Amino acid sequence: MSDTSINFTKLEEMKDIMGEVFIQLIPAYLDQSDEMITEMPDLLGKGDLETLERHAHSLKSSSLNVGAEALSAIARELEDTTRSNNDDTDALSAMISAITAEYTKVKTELNNYLQQN
Numbered sequence: 001m002s003d004t005s006i007n008f009t010k011l012e013e014m015k016d017i018m019g020e021v022f023i024q025l026i027p028a029y030l031d032q033s034d035e036m037i038t039e040m041p042d043l044l045g046k047g048d049l050e051t052l053e054r055h056a057h058s059l060k061s062s063s064l065n066v067g068a069e070a071l072s073a074i075a076r077e078l079e080d081t082t083r084s085n086n087d088d089t090d091a092l093s094a095m096i097s098a099i100t101a102e103y104t105k106v107k108t109e110l111n112n113y114l115q116q117n
Contacts, residue, residue, distance in 0.1 A: 004109060005071065005109055006068055006113070007069050008067060010067035011066055011067040011113070014066065023117075025065070025066065027114075030110060032062065033063070033103060037055075039051075039055065040052060040055060044089065047087070049087060052078070052092070053078075053079055056075045059071070059072075066106075066110065070102055071102045074095060074098050074102055075099060078092065
């Protein structure tokens with residue numbers, strides 16, 4: 001298993017595809033993800049599974065774009081669980097905690113990548 005939360009090969013592929021616009025991708029991803037992940041516990045607390053599902057869907061897709069494959073997989077699990085109207089608060093809370101923990105690693109690695117590039 002890899003010691004990194006980012007698939008840097010995937011990230012470099014995105015850089016090649018996007019060209020000069022790529023440098024804007026990571027800060028935009030981090031800003032959007034910070035906001036969504038911060039809101040997730042409150043959404044769960046309010047029982048707003050619809051918005052929680054949308055956040056999980058967005059996080060799943062955008063994380064894949066920056067090579068955060070493990071984070072994307074956890075977000076997909078949260079999306080699928082909320083989509084099935086599973087309101088098991090403990091399970092959903094555990095997924096949100098897992099997302100938060102993995103995102104902390106992703107954010108650190110992406111910030112380090114930005115500093116080096």
